[in-house]
Amino acid sequence: MxxxxxxxxxxxxxxxxxxxxxxxxxxxxxxxxxxxxxxxxxxxxxxxxxxxxxxxxxxxxxxxxxxxxxxxxxxxxxxxxxxxxxxxxxxxxxxxxxTNRNKYKITDEDRENLSGKKIGVVGMSVGQSVALTLAMERSFGELRIADFDTLDLSNLNRIRAGVHNIGELKVNIVAREIAEIDPFLNVTTFEEGLTIDNIEEFFLKNGKLDVIIDECDSLEMKISLRFFARKHGIPVIMDTSDRGMLDIERFDLQPDRALFHGRIPEESLTNLENLQPHERFQLTAAIVGVEQISQGLKKSLGEIGKTISTWPQLASSVLAGGANAAHVCRKISLGEDVPSGRFYIDVDDIVTNKQ
Incomplete structure (x- = not known):
């Protein structure tokens, strides 16, 4: 279509x-x-x-x-x-x-600067919220979005789409919605998702990305895109939609920065095809920091493969995470002082002082 x-x-x-x-x-x-x-x-x-x-x-x-x-x-x-x-x-x-109602939170000069930025978003769950927020704020000149997956009914607990879109590619749903918000925005879709074969095109064709936002599920691709981003000096943002965890890796400012904040040795990030399922889980847990996840997610992890098929995500967390990632993306794009690090914007913790 x-x-x-x-x-x-x-x-x-x-x-x-x-x-x-x-x-x-x-x-x-x-x-x-x-x-x-x-x-x-x-x-x-x-x-x-x-x-x-x-x-x-x-x-x-x-x-x-x-x-x-x-x-x-x-x-x-x-x-x-x-x-x-x-x-x-x-x-x-x-x-x-x-964009009139953006002033002066986004100035005319900011808008002009943002109109030249190239942003990549990989994964259209949290990534959908990121992409739509960036589009509504007009925070890019080109947006490259990648996801091979189609919309399932169970996705509608967190992805904004109508039931008539079930079976459609997620990137196409997002691209059409952006066009209905602003038909003049430049959106490039990668319907096969981000792969080893197209990663160079995604990052570099028609100009290098200024920022990439990682919201994909593939462990291999999370790792590959970071190696590529570091090689080319491109900052990476990731929101996990649990406890408002936001990762920022400023490879543009720190070209030798360890991937995932050095939480695991980089030699552990290669030859993943030989990993056993429990080893893959341990690696993922180390990257995410399983000791810091919410009680609800901890309970859910023990039920995967028993009473549920995968980890849960809530619309409130996905929408908030998408907005937070888009906000940080804009600040980086405008050259503001945004450090590398792992940050938590945990509403439960803020409101109740509990995890």
């Missing part, structure tokens, strides 16, 4: 013809034309110090149209997966208006 929107700028005769042809071929396309309300909001936000009457607003809108018919202003965006056509402000005005 197509995951990219299609743009029609009807003031251009050839695109207007293509638009009309599409509607003749697909008369069932649902049209959403809210361009006048967007123009009114745009001129009001452009004049925040003035108390504008309805007549003033209408005059400013007319000035903005500069003689164009409303249908020819801005851009019409076609979403093939939902058969919707939406009339929007074009990219410059759209981005100014959509």
């Amino acid at each position: 197509q995951i990219l929107p299609v743009f029609y700028r009807r003031r251009k005769s050839n695109e207007d013809e293509q638009y009309e042809l599409l509607l003749r071929e697909k008369p069932y396309i649902k049209i959403f034309d809210g361009i006048r309300s967007q123009l009114k909001e745009f001129v009001k936000t452009a004049n925040p110090s003035q108390k504008l009457s309805p007549g003033d607003i209408d005059q400013l809108v007319s000035n903005e149209l500069a003689g164009l018919e409303e249908k020819d202003y801005g851009v019409w965006v076609y979403y093939p997966w939902s058969e919707r056509m939406v009339h929007l402000l074009d990219e410059q005005e759209f981005s100014i208006l959509r």
Whole structure:
């Protein structure tokens, strides 16, 4: 299924013809034309110090149209997966208006700097929340997302998606949702997930990543992406969605930094294919720090393979973790002072002073 929107700028005769042809071929396309309300909001936000009457607003809108018919202003965006056509402000005005409520937590200078950043997100569980938060804040110029998995019904306890998406690739679900928030954002999908064969493309093609966020399940890939990130001086962020644990590894500032904060010898991170299941579990436990996990997760680990098939994740933790990872990603992208380390943003601990 197509995951990219299609743009029609009807003031251009050839695109207007293509638009009309599409509607003749697909008369069932649902049209959403809210361009006048967007123009009114745009001129009001452009004049925040003035108390504008309805007549003033209408005059400013007319000035903005500069003689164009409303249908020819801005851009019409076609979403093939939902058969919707939406009339929007074009990219410059759209981005100014959509991010207006970010000021001055994100300044115009910040926004300009972020528009040149390339961010990678691997794994679309917590990664979905990271990607959507970055998109809503417009905190990147290009977003590369990787996950080979499709959406299962059991994923809907923590992944924001409708039941009509069951069986769809998670990366495509995320890419479509971002396009529906902001069709001008540049999102590159890796439908096969992050692999040894495509890791160089994911990290380096069309410019090196500025930050990578690791939310994948594969132990091998967690390790491989860190070796690659360290080699190329790219910081790594990881949220585990348990006790708000957030890992930050600043390989951009510390090119010789030990992987996973040196919690285990690096020689233990190779030749994983020969590990027995219990050895793999011990390695994972050492990386995560099993002594620090929540009581609920400790209990769950003992039930894996007995009463449950894998470890649990809650929507509240996944959404909070995604927001925290996106926040740190933005700060690193803007060159703020963010140290390496392992941090806990544990609401239970903060509120009740208990683990």
